[in-house]
Amino acid sequence: MGFFKKNKTRRFSRGPDNLDAEQRNKNDQLKTSLAENMMYIKNTLGNSDDVQTRQFEIGKGLTIKCAVIYMKGLTDEAAIQDFVLKTLMTEVKNTDLEQKIVEGPQLFDVLKNLAVTISDIQDITDYQKLFEGLLLGNVIYLIDGQDKGMSFGVNKWDERQVSEPIAQSIVRGPQDAFNENILTNIALVRRRIKSPALWLEMKKIGKLTKTSVAVMYMKGIANDKTVEEVRQRLKRIDIDGVLEGGNIEELIRDGGKSPFPTVFNTERPDVIAAGLMEGRIAIFVDGTPFNLLVPALFVQFFQTPEDYYNRSYMGSLIRLLRYGAFFMALLAPSIYIALTTFHQEMIPTPLLLSLAAQREGVPFPAFVEAVLMEVTFEIIREAGLRMPRAIGPAVSIVGTLVIGTSAVDAGMVSAGMVIVVSITEIASFVFPNYEMGIAVRMIRFLFMALAASFGFFGISVGLIALVLHLCSLRSFGVPYMSPLAPFIPADQKDALFRLPKWKMSSRPRLINQENVEREQTPQPRPPQPNEN
Amino acid sequence: MLRLLRIVVPIFLLLTGCALQQKTIDDIQLIQVLGYDWKDGEYRGTAIFPMYSPDKQETFRLLTSSSKTGREILAIMNNKSDKPIEVGQMRTLLIGEALAEKGISTLMSTLYRNSNVGNMTKIAVVEDAEHMLIERWKKKSSVDLYISNILRQNEDTENLPITNLHTFTYQMWDWGEDPYLPYLTMDEQAVKVDGLALFDHDKLVTKIDERDTFIFMLLNKGSEEGIYESSFSARGKKGNVVIHDIATKKIMKLQKEGEHRKITIHLKIKGEIKEYPTWFDLQKDVGVLEKNVEKHISNHAMELLTFFQKKNIDPLGFGSYLDSKIRHYDEKQYKKDYQNLTFDVKTDVDIFHSGVIE
Structure with missing residues (x-):
């Protein structure tokens, strides 16, 4: 019975990592000869065509050979023209560099201090640093006869403007979203929280991509232990490349196999700012507009920033609606299946008659019918998403017609099932966070199978299992279902309902413990006669 | 994952064998009105089923059978039916006067214990249930919910006290009170509420008129x-x-x-x-x-x-x-x-x- 055998853990032996230039050059120091250095760089980069080298000579009498090396496209070429080449080639040329300085090792410092009009300069002595800078988009400046070089931070590449959020749009509230540049993203948050307590730690993750990852938190509000835990988990990551926050998320999240998201992601700076002020920790990843927020709780995935920008009634009611939609998206098809296959006595008679009449010509059991429709819808959804934009509308028209009318007319599915599936699918897009919708869409099929095999009994058992699972989850030490389970009365003000702002006087209990008080604004009211 | 499969696969493969019988709505015959009479020393059952077709044209089917016990009536009807008979959607139960006079505690307790029969099922006493149902069926119009709607409407406008399977059995088994049920008659136009039938424990004793x-x-x-x-x-x-x-x-x-x-x-x-x-x-x-x-x-x-x-x-x-x-x-x-x-x-x-x- 191979099926029941324990899966053997396989280990890959680590071969020589030829791709990793870092390993090879670890201890190589820069040579004194410029030609040798240039040769080495060219060889290492395989003569790549986007490596731009420019050799020239400086000094009166043109005796000192120099070179600048940079990557085309990553570097601000105008800055190179104005601040590097121009100063070195024209101004230094005219300056009377004394012969002995030129000979000696001071030349490097003289050039660095007098000749280069760029603020971000780093000395480089070994090849590891050289390539690090070069591939980040810096300009490398090497001088013949010197065993060190300079790296000018003039990197600049084309990036998207800060624009409206695409995945998490709201009506009332700030309309800016993160873009792909980590520094812009951090600035967007800094612009919102002007406090020296907003601390930032940056590091590089990914052996090949060397992606900048920043951990941001409010010192004094965020739980120090959680911050330390985030640091530890990030440190543990040993991976070749990080292309999106999702890569980091998967490597640091709790509940490894759970379909539910335990790390919150958002493209909205205001959400990150609000999270930080509650004591959460933001993780910025370079190259993606979606940045992470931990610890993430179940209720958080049902909150939108708009809940807080509108009046509390609307925020609360819409939030309740979302919880309703959660159960609808999760259970509607399975309840329909259970009712029609097992529990006909629970359907009101007129409805039952019309359902039965619809089903009369349908050859499949309700479960097959439901799976057919759900899978068809998922295919249409996926196709609509992946299609080239121009073909999109065509797909949706065909899809709608196929699902809507033709399938019913042809007697493949019953009209009732179409309604149930449509409601379900629309309900699953109500969640402000896409991740929760994905989890629900997956679990729905399990519930459908349970309903088809065991009726309501199966659904109840499934729900119990689901609740047990949710309660067992944790996100960075905080129970996933809090403040519902464990029940924290003080935090109910922002769980199922959203109480008015002047009632939200404390921060969530489990997320931070030290600095709990958030505000002391009293309830707004007209001036009282006995006041002043 | 494998551990999960090890639990889930046996559940779906083995336990489904013990699971309850599937009763898909279009594969069963749903009794909507059931009438019980006492004729020639036997129970006589009459049931009306809606027959549905994809074009929504509703027709009705009527089945009768006789037996020594009330429950077997349904089993015998099942022999005559192309789909299994279910009582889950039964809305009205008609009791013939002769049967009511003989006593209906056995019948009622059988129905009451059946979890598929709703406690809100309407019960009414008629002179001859079989006759009434056949007459209604012959007219081919509004059979299914007609009688239960008549009763409900009259209860809502307080022409009748609220009665159903639950109140009946409650009153029957409580020593401090006796049950009553609406009494229905039929004329050329329609079925009509004609006062109350009063019981002593489970036996029909007398009737009172609308006033x-x-x-x-x-x-x-x-x-x-x-x-x-x-x-x-x-x-x-x-x-x-x-x-x-x-x-x-x-x-x-x-x-x-x-x-x-x-x-x-x-x-x-x-x-x-x-x-x-x-x-x-x-x-x-x-x-x-x-x-x-x-x-x-x-x-x-x-x-x-x-x-x-x-x-x-x-x-x-x-x-x-x-x-x-x-x-x-x-x-x-x-x-x-x-x-x-x-x-x-x-x-x-x-x-x-x-x-x-x-």
Whole structure:
């Protein structure tokens, strides 16, 4: 019975990592000869065509050979023209560099201090640093006869403007979203929280991509232990490349196999700012507009920033609606299946008659019918998403017609099932966070199978299992279902309902413990006669 | 993942074998109206099923069968049906008079214990259930929910007390009261509510007509709707008036008079005069009319109460009332007491409205 055998853990032996230039050059120091250095760089980069080298000579009498090396496209070429080449080639040329300085090792410092009009300069002595800078988009400046070089931070590449959020749009509230540049993203948050307590730690993750990852938190509000835990988990990551926050998320999240998201992601700076002020920790990843927020709780995935920008009634009611939609998206098809296959006595008679009449010509059991429709819808959804934009509308028209009318007319599915599936699918897009919708869409099929095999009994058992699972989850030490389970009365003000702002006087209990008080604004009211 | 599969796969593969029978809605025959009769020493069952087709054209099928037991009726019907028969959607149960007189406790407890039969199922007594269902079926129109809708509508407008399988079995098994069910008759036009059928434990004893039912409703819970018609004479003229009862409050008092107990029922009726002869003077005659109606209702109620006593039935649940008022009261005592109970009905009628024009 191979099926029941324990899966053997396989280990890959680590071969020589030829791709990793870092390993090879670890201890190589820069040579004194410029030609040798240039040769080495060219060889290492395989003569790549986007490596731009420019050799020239400086000094009166043109005796000192120099070179600048940079990557085309990553570097601000105008800055190179104005601040590097121009100063070195024209101004230094005219300056009377004394012969002995030129000979000696001071030349490097003289050039660095007098000749280069760029603020971000780093000395480089070994090849590891050289390539690090070069591939980040810096300009490398090497001088013949010197065993060190300079790296000018003039990197600049084309990036998207800060624009409206695409995945998490709201009506009332700030309309800016993160873009792909980590520094812009951090600035967007800094612009919102002007406090020296907003601390930032940056590091590089990914052996090949060397992606900048920043951990941001409010010192004094965020739980120090959680911050330390985030640091530890990030440190543990040993991976070749990080292309999106999702890569980091998967490597640091709790509940490894759970379909539910335990790390919150958002493209909205205001959400990150609000999270930080509650004591959460933001993780910025370079190259993606979606940045992470931990610890993430179940209720958080049902909150939108708009809940807080509108009046509390609307925020609360819409939030309740979302919880309703959660159960609808999760259970509607399975309840329909259970009712029609097992529990006909629970359907009101007129409805039952019309359902039965619809089903009369349908050859499949309700479960097959439901799976057919759900899978068809998922295919249409996926196709609509992946299609080239121009073909999109065509797909949706065909899809709608196929699902809507033709399938019913042809007697493949019953009209009732179409309604149930449509409601379900629309309900699953109500969640402000896409991740929760994905989890629900997956679990729905399990519930459908349970309903088809065991009726309501199966659904109840499934729900119990689901609740047990949710309660067992944790996100960075905080129970996933809090403040519902464990029940924290003080935090109910922002769980199922959203109480008015002047009632939200404390921060969530489990997320931070030290600095709990958030505000002391009293309830707004007209001036009282006995006041002043 | 594998661990999860190890649990899930056996559940779906093995446990489904023990799971309940699938009853997909279009693969079963749903009884909507079931009639029981007692004919030739046997139960006779008549059932009406809706037959549905994709074009929504509803037709009905009727099946009858006979058996020694009530449950087997359905099994025999099943033999005649192309799909398994289910009672889950049964809305109305008709009991033939002959069967009701014989006693229906076995039948009712069988139905009550069946979890598929709703406790809200309507029950009614008819003269001949089979005959009524066949007649309705022949007319081919509105069979399925028709009878249960008639009953529900009349309950909503308070022409009938609320009855269903639950109230019936409750009253049947409670020693302090006796059940009652609506009595249905049929004429050329329609099925019609024709008073109440009163039971002694589980046996039909007698019936009362609609006018009695109104009084019965007043005495029972105090009604909030209902039409009462009364004759009225003043200044040598005679006519009929109709009073619409808007709100009735019932207050019961228990007194002990020597050996026997006396129950005083005080009815406070607020009403509206609906129809009156043109000579009727609203200013002067209303007082007289009120007195008149009070007397009328009191007498009528007393008549009804003594009638119940004479028949030795207690549909108004005085036994339960005594049980709630007297410590250590039991069935035995009540059996002795009931015939010796004396009643007094006091009625207080207040006609305060006569329509839009005063």
